Amino acid sequence: MRRAELQGNLAMTVTLVSGAMLFITLFMGYAVYRTNAPFWPPLNIDKVPLTWPWISSMIIALSSWTCYQARSLAQKGEWKSAQLFSLFTIFCGLSFVGTQTLLWRDLKMSGIMVDSGVFASILYGFTWIHALHMVLGLGGLVFLHLTLLKVDSKNLYKVMNVERFWHFLGIVWAFMFAGLFLF
Amino acid sequence: MSGGFNEIHEAPTTFWSKYIVSYDHKVIAKQFLWYAIFFLGVGGMMALMIRWTLAYPGQPFPIIGKLLLPSTGGVIPPDTYAMLFTLHGTIMIFYAITPLLIGAFGNYCIPLMIGARDMAFPLLNMLSFWFAALSGLILLASLFLPLGGAAGGWTSYPTLSTLIGSPGDGQTLWCLAIFVLGISSTMGAVNYITTVITLRAPGMGYFDMPLTVWGLWLTAILNAIFVPVLGAGVMLLLMDRMFGTTFFLAGASATAGSGDPVLFQHVFWIFGHPEVYILILPAWGIVSDLLSFFSRKPAFGAKATAMSMTAVTILSTLVYGHHMFTTQMSPLLTQSFMTLTMTISIPSAIFFANWLGTIWKGSIRFDSPMLFSLGVVFVFGLGGLTGLHLGTVTTDLYLHDTYFVVGHFHYTMAASVLLGGYAGIYFWFPKMFGRMMNEMMAKIHFWGTMIPLNGIFFGMLMVGYGGMHRRIYNPFVYDSLKRLIPINEMITISAILMGLFQIVFVVNFLYSLWKGKKAPSNPWNVGTLEWTIPSPPVHHNYDEIPVVKCGPHELGNPNLKNGRDFQYQTEELVKG
Numbered sequence: 001m002r003r004a005e006l007q008g009n010l011a012m013t014v015t016l017v018s019g020a021m022l023f024i025t026l027f028m029g030y031a032v033y034r035t036n037a038p039f040w041p042p043l044n045i046d047k048v049p050l051t052w053p054w055i056s057s058m059i060i061a062l063s064s065w066t067c068y069q070a071r072s073l074a075q076k077g078e079w080k081s082a083q084l085f086s087l088f089t090i091f092c093g094l095s096f097v098g099t100q101t102l103l104w105r106d107l108k109m110s111g112i113m114v115d116s117g118v119f120a121s122i123l124y125g126f127t128w129i130h131a132l133h134m135v136l137g138l139g140g141l142v143f144l145h146l147t148l149l150k151v152d153s154k155n156l157y158k159v160m161n162v163e164r165f166w167h168f169l170g171i172v173w174a175f176m177f178a179g180l181f182l183f
Numbered sequence: 184m185s186g187g188f189n190e191i192h193e194a195p196t197t198f199w200s201k202y203i204v205s206y207d208h209k210v211i212a213k214q215f216l217w218y219a220i221f222f223l224g225v226g227g228m229m230a231l232m233i234r235w236t237l238a239y240p241g242q243p244f245p246i247i248g249k250l251l252l253p254s255t256g257g258v259i260p261p262d263t264y265a266m267l268f269t270l271h272g273t274i275m276i277f278y279a280i281t282p283l284l285i286g287a288f289g290n291y292c293i294p295l296m297i298g299a300r301d302m303a304f305p306l307l308n309m310l311s312f313w314f315a316a317l318s319g320l321i322l323l324a325s326l327f328l329p330l331g332g333a334a335g336g337w338t339s340y341p342t343l344s345t346l347i348g349s350p351g352d353g354q355t356l357w358c359l360a361i362f363v364l365g366i367s368s369t370m371g372a373v374n375y376i377t378t379v380i381t382l383r384a385p386g387m388g389y390f391d392m393p394l395t396v397w398g399l400w401l402t403a404i405l406n407a408i409f410v411p412v413l414g415a416g417v418m419l420l421l422m423d424r425m426f427g428t429t430f431f432l433a434g435a436s437a438t439a440g441s442g443d444p445v446l447f448q449h450v451f452w453i454f455g456h457p458e459v460y461i462l463i464l465p466a467w468g469i470v471s472d473l474l475s476f477f478s479r480k481p482a483f484g485a486k487a488t489a490m491s492m493t494a495v496t497i498l499s500t501l502v503y504g505h506h507m508f509t510t511q512m513s514p515l516l517t518q519s520f521m522t523l524t525m526t527i528s529i530p531s532a533i534f535f536a537n538w539l540g541t542i543w544k545g546s547i548r549f550d551s552p553m554l555f556s557l558g559v560v561f562v563f564g565l566g567g568l569t570g571l572h573l574g575t576v577t578t579d580l581y582l583h584d585t586y587f588v589v590g591h592f593h594y595t596m597a598a599s600v601l602l603g604g605y606a607g608i609y610f611w612f613p614k615m616f617g618r619m620m621n622e623m624m625a626k627i628h629f630w631g632t633m634i635p636l637n638g639i640f641f642g643m644l645m646v647g648y649g650g651m652h653r654r655i656y657n658p659f660v661y662d663s664l665k666r667l668i669p670i671n672e673m674i675t676i677s678a679i680l681m682g683l684f685q686i687v688f689v690v691n692f693l694y695s696l697w698k699g700k701k702a703p704s705n706p707w708n709v710g711t712l713e714w715t716i717p718s719p720p721v722h723h724n725y726d727e728i729p730v731v732k733c734g735p736h737e738l739g740n741p742n743l744k745n746g747r748d749f750q751y752q753t754e755e756l757v758k759g
Binding site: 003006007010011014015017018019021022023025026029032033036114115117118120121122124125128129 | 189303304369372373374376377380381382407408409410411412414415416418419422423426427428429430441442443446449450453
């Protein structure tokens with residue numbers, strides 16, 4: 001493995017460990033709140049709107065697949081198709097952030113305001129933090145697309161590292177969706 | 184490994200690219216050094232103001248008191264006192280010691296000591312400094328807000344740090360500053376870890392690395408793992424303060440549904456205990472190397488020292504609960520945390536014994552870096568031993584939140600790390616700036632620091648054992664504490680003395696920068712890689728990447744015939 005490639009991969013691994021620790025801390029806090037609460041969701045919260053979280057989940061899953069496709073097509077030397085898939089991934093990423101804003105609107109319309117207690121704090125706070133990372137990820141996707149436009153196989157490790165970050169955000173969302181919205 | 188980022192880059196030519204947004208690890212190290220010295224001054228002045236209040240409450244702080252606090256005639260009022268001890272802790276830990284040990288020495292030493300031309304990611308390195316600078320600016324700006332800076336303690340426990348306890352914007356800016364600094368630390372950690380793994384010179388195995396690099400590398404690993412934990416905590420605290428969430432609000436302060444203030448303590452200490460080692464591991468590494476260099480002997484049990492430091496790093500992640508014995512923790516948990524805490528004594532004792540083994544029967548040279556290193560051995564010994572009292576549940580219940588705790592953590596985190604930092608500055612100054620520091624002034628600085636420092640921190644242990652609470656504004660109003668007033672005065676006088684002797688350091692540092700004797704390439708006669716190149720090194724460090732053939736502590740080898748008592752790491756080990 002070339003040194004630059006090894007360095008890039010190592011740096012991304014350390015970054016993902018750091019990112020994972022941030023979200024693990026949040027989930028640990030969530031576990032404490034939830035296990036200590038007499039009722040979850042609290043009695044004053046009727047129903048959490050699930051439409052947009054479901055749509056967000058499908059979009060982010062699709063974006064993970066398109067990101068994977070972009071990288072594997074680039075590895076095969078099919079640069080044009082790879083570029084198309086990376087553009088589609090950016091579109092999916094933007095759509096995800098869009099659906100998150102609609103989720104926050106729905107929460108508000110359902111009477112779940114940010115200051116409605118710790119349950120609402122978690123719904124808003126955790127999705128805000130995840131969305132912030134998604135914005136960073138979108139920056140990464142733009143970088144990925146620009147890298148693919150250079151049509152240079154030496155840069156494939158960069159594409160692969162952006163892909164790893166994007167999958168990481170998808171996995172975090174999967175935990176959030178399951179933990180916060182489904183169960 | 185081939186290709187990659189270890190090639191020679193052209194030296195920058197403009198002032199802007201050379202000194203401001205430099206990618207050169209040596210320049211970034213110096214930026215961090217100046218940053219740390221500035222904040223050491225600010226944090227030190229705050230310490231003097233705190234100590235003045237405790238010894239002479241109600242009296243104006245001398246000389247600059249009326250200038251800083253015109254509305255009270257120079258007297259430090261209680262709310263300002265709370266702000267001072269909060270920001271003194273914050274500044275010294277995050278803005279003075281961290282940038283000195285990790286930012287300055289990490290940046291300067293890692294590439295030079297492993298034979299690399301720069302860090303793996305120079306741009307990230309530069310950004311790391313400027314994020315730290317932004318964070319420092321945010322924190323300093325908070326001092327000028329109408330209600331002043333943060334005043335909830337350096338630990339910022341809710342509810343002291345929520346809008347109920349700290350209504351002004353100072354605490355909000357504190358959270359923001361710490362978060363931004365966390366980004367800087369994480370960037371640094373990514374860089375350090377990658378650099379050590381990928382850019383070691385050919386022939387340099389992990390155990391051929393100087394122990395300084397070991398300490399910095401382990402610190403970077405802890406930083407990468409645990410700084411985000413604090414990041415998560417302060418982010419939630421920031422949301423509580425700015426957006427109305429209730430993560431850490433409880434009872435009457437939470438209007439709808441309760442959060443959990445104690446949860447912040449858990450999050451803080453999951454980060455906070457490793458943070459102690461984040462600060463001290465680089466100092467341990469530096470001292471482990473310097474004791475060997477100035478005893479003219481190989482480091483005793485160098486591999487065991489490296490492994491012990493690694494063991495401490497791992498164990499440091501499992502002991503945070505000993506900071507929270509008094510939070511109604513289950514006895515099963517307190518006993519578990521106590522046992523794990525005691526376990527840390529084993530690796531600590533191993534490398535401490537190795538330090539003693541290193542200097543045992545050595546031809547000790549009492550140059551200033553060695554004096555400061557021996558100082559670390561002494562104060563860390565005291566700090567470590569007093570830690571046993573606080574790691575044991577029964578004694579901690581009595582001593583918790585007293586000045587004994589303050590004395591203990593100052594011995595470990597302040598005294599050890601500060602003396603280790605000074606040892607490093609005196610040792611690498613010739614390499615950094617190409618000039619020698621004045622040795623006589625350095626020795627005056629050492630004794631002028633070492634003696635009052637023990638007056639301060641041992642005094643704190645004594646008043647703490649006598650029952651003085653750590654956050655008292657005026658001990659004179661409590662009958663039970665009146666007998667401790669003379670000791671409090673002794674601590675304050677010691678602090679003033681120590682502060683005055685730091686002027687000797689500043690004068691020596693500034694004078695030597697311009698007028699110091701020109702430094703040869705290897706003034707201390709040691710064999711690690713940085714001493715094989717001129718002082719100061721050229722922009723790209725090494726014309727040819729060195730090939731390492733022996734360890735970093737090859738001193739006093741009786742088989743050496745060339746008139747030297749040390750070998751460079753680039754030389755074959757001389758055997759009999």
